[in-house]
Amino acid sequence: MAKDEFREFRLVGTRPDRPDGLDKVTGRARYGADISAPGMLWGAVVRSPHAHARIVKIDTSKAEALSGVKAVVTRADFPTGLTGDEWDLQENTMAGDKALYDGHAVAAVAATSKLRAEEAARLIEVEYEVLPHVIDVDDAIKPDAPVIREGAADATVPEGMPPNVVRYFEHGRGDLDAGFAEADLVRENTYRTEATHQGYIEPHACLGQLGEDGKGEMWVCTQGHWFIRKMCADVLGLEKSQLRVTPSEIGGGFGGKTTIFMEPLSLALSRKAGGRPVKIVMSRSEVLRATGPTASASMDVKIGMKKDGTLTAGRAEFRMQGGAFWGAPVDMALDCAFAAYKLPAVMHIGYDVLANRPKAAAYRAPGSPMAACAVESLIDEMCRELGLDPMEVRLKNAVREGDRSSYGPKFKSIGLVETLEATKAHPNFSAPLGPNQGRGIASGFWFNHGGETSVTIALSEDGTVTVSAGTPDIGGSRASIALMTAETLGIPYENVRVNIVETGALGVNEPTHGSRATFATGKAAVEAANAAIKEMCRRAAVEWGIDPEAVEWVDGAAQPAGPNAGKFPPMSIAEIAGNMGSTGGPISGHHEGNLGGVGASFGCHVVDVEVDPETGRTTILRYLVVQDAGRAIHPAYVEGQYQGGAAQGIGWALNEGYVYGEDGRLQNSVFLDYRVPVASDLPMIDTVIVEVPNPGHPFGVRGVGETGITPPLPAIANAIHAATGARLRHLPMNPPSVLAAIKAVKGG
Amino acid sequence: MRYHAAKTFEEAASIAAKADGVTRFLAGGTDVLVQLRAGLVTPDDLIDLKHIDGVQDITRLDDGGWEIGVAVAGARLGAHEALCADWPGVVEGMELVGSTQVQGRATLTGNLCNGSPAADGVPGLVAAGAVAKIVGPDGMREIPIEEIPAGPGKTTLAKGELIAAVRLPARGAGGGDAYQRFIPRTEMDIAVAGCAINLRVEGDTITEARVAIGAVAPTIRLVPEAAELLVGSTLDAATADALAAAVSAAANPITDKRGTSEFRTEVVGVLARRVAQTAYDRAKGDRS
């Protein structure tokens, strides 16, 4: 671990119990589906069984006639005239003229019990005219593919492109031809990854209430309740401030809970049911069919390499479908593709393509895992061909501080080289391997994000502190925020309570996306604590009758700054708090802004696999994650992010993936067939936290949540190649495809 | 949905015989509840069998065979030492069904009557030569297990008929059985291919054999031509290869979300070779 110029910390870097631990191990913590309200109704959603169909007629009369049914809504109950993203959200919430994918909502009902609501939903008769559909991205981009929506392309798409291309990207720098000409080896291959789902264990759930007066409330599991508020208000034509959204505890999100799905339906139903609150809880198969999985990708990558491993040029052409709406993360995938490498010439081309699938949502480092899968695989293949050590090639070409990134800006302080060196030094990197075993390595990258953040810190009468934060605690962030606040204030960790507050209590906070909770909320909490310290010093100064500038804050107390300021014993935070009523009233600190100073995070993974040559089944023997955290505030939760990201990446690499039938319907909408890793599939996941501090954060934090899902895809492909001699370029690398690849190698 | 807690098999049979809508028996419920929840099957009459006397019993019969009650959950089979000693292959098949939680509920009979070609508990029973005791409006009969599956989700049981127990023959000397399935993960998957083999040895030579395959045809089925290859052999490499080829040849699988036809065909042969070895070792006294 790199030493740095930062001071020694009292709390940062320790591993105290998380503040919400007790609630979460006793079953007391309230998640999305755990809240009920007086007069509550249950909602159920009618969903399209077709991938693409015109909605001819919806007959709700039988459902409405059922006793206990209080409201039925269809698209006719929503305001018209929306455009752009707002229209997309509304259309995805409830289909209009056409159902655009299997699972697309077409109607919803509210009734006095869950079973009654489900019965009523079955009584709603929808007449469809089934249309030709398209699922695969390479089919969807064909000029004669079924057209999902005319006129959906934005201004980036040149004239004459196939109809389902809705965004087009093209950017690069340097002389690509000269770069390839200079190389000793130029290779180009196509790689494909399937759509996967975040697979959070908690299904979406909300309880919404909306009156005739347009005032409403919602309780919901979300990564960002201000986003929920804005999106619901947009879709329903409400005033944003009239909607009060309170986040529940959240059972995982990974990006998938940064947007809306059925939330507006609960409000629309409530309004129609005379303002009675309506609870909607998705089933697992609704989650898989109708929330936002990630995009599927088809990617051409071309790289030039010299005999000594120097990279001379890279070209990436990515096609991605993100469902029936724009939003596949092609742009981010392209930007991540070559981010770990110094490249004199680079070209990026991308197509965002519509298909008859659910609207993609963010999933942990959106786009980056696919890009890494392609680029890191090809680099490994080329290293083999040239007989080079893939680690040395990565080190040789690694970007460092001051280098121009492949996507444009110059890198500030980054820790790629430190990460690679730490990987090399780990025992897993040189552990012996047996027959049918192989080792793979790969790097990964994520930008991280700051964004809109608003935090308030309030001093209680006894000198303890509450932090009002706006980012739901999805993986221990209360602990990190409390640590940073307590560190700044010089008080015990236990004296800080972090509350995740509702939308009325703070200005806008972006969701927990971009690995930003510890970075941005933490940074704002530190600034808010500093503001409170300033005020506490001022109170002490008034008491002592000295200049506030002459007071400093040390170890949780105000004290005169040096002998010239006067001789007073330190005044503790508890004393200041105890007297605050008479010294000027409540003391709080607040900080808000659109926070910059993010630090990108690089990681490197090493995986050892064993492949059964007769069945193609891959077993993960050893797994190592090395990643630059900048600073690990609570190292246990940093390790947890590394391990969790790796596990999701392993699932994506080996067995996860949306499977569609000929009819365009999702075939694997339960966990029995949507195969996320189970405990017996994985070994312990070793971690090394590299700390190259981010100068843009008071404690040096970079985001840590996302980078970890990026390297597993190519690392495992590289390891399987090492174990079997077979290269898989299409994920998932499930047993049938691995066995087929092994046989193809043996056969010739 | 009407729920009936039947007290006897005859009562259960008579409720089922009289019912005019969709009828399901409730054993462990691990298929029934999933189908209910998914809206696939909402029975009009649900007949719970767990209140019938003796359904929780595992009984050693006078002839040395075994009778397994229709409500015995998988975990209880696994905990029964004497049964495991006699029929490890039958037990290991059932124990592969689902998770620890599912094992607390799921039954062999439910596994059989759900009619899945991929049922893990069934190939072992078929290879063992087990029979089902059936109660129906016309009284009682016994039929071999392999005659019960009739295609995905279907059985040959007539309206009003149900299984009252499963019987395993006496193990006898020199016997060994085993079951393996292929799944992509280590747990919590439905079999992509499965194979059970039951054999008997005298010295090193196999004298009797039954080979059953699962998940590679519309029903779980016996492969007599594969069994014949084993008889008279000492499971040398050539026999094992021939066995694998015969089992693969007998497979007639579909391609679906769980695996391709080609893959299933090949892997069921691989499994047969591995399973034969385990059964053979067990028959020769290695009980692991």
Place this chain on the structure above:
Amino acid sequence: MSKIHVTTTVNGDSVEFLADPRETLLDCLRDHLDLTGTKEGCGTGDCGACSVTLDGTLVCSCLVLGIEAEGREIGTIEGLAQGHELHPLQRKFIEHAALQCGFCTPGFLVAAKALLDKNPNPTETEVRYWLAGNLCRCTGYDKIVRAVMDAAEEMRKEAV
């Protein structure tokens, strides 16, 4: 559809509720008895978030009908701590950061307790296979497995 009256014992307390025969034990615990610590992650037996014990046997409460609870003994996450005293597993889960979002945690705790009741000294492999029906999407299982092993060790020491 008429409801059925059910009398059962939950965490040692005798309770009653009215259940539609189609309702699962999970529905009844959560919606009729307000015991929302038991979670629904799938409703189809695949995730283990709904784990409870039924007469001491670990089951998925989503795969048991509410009416089947008549006369039985049910144990849920709410009954794991003894008064103010957390079960060692609960303490170790906090200590090892074995929860991130915490949604899977009640199910893991109930399932892990059933394991340790049966096998006080499980190997890592035994822990992993026993818990294979409990999905966690956040942790990669590493810290969960460590917490269970550590709790087992502590409980073994206390038992001597």
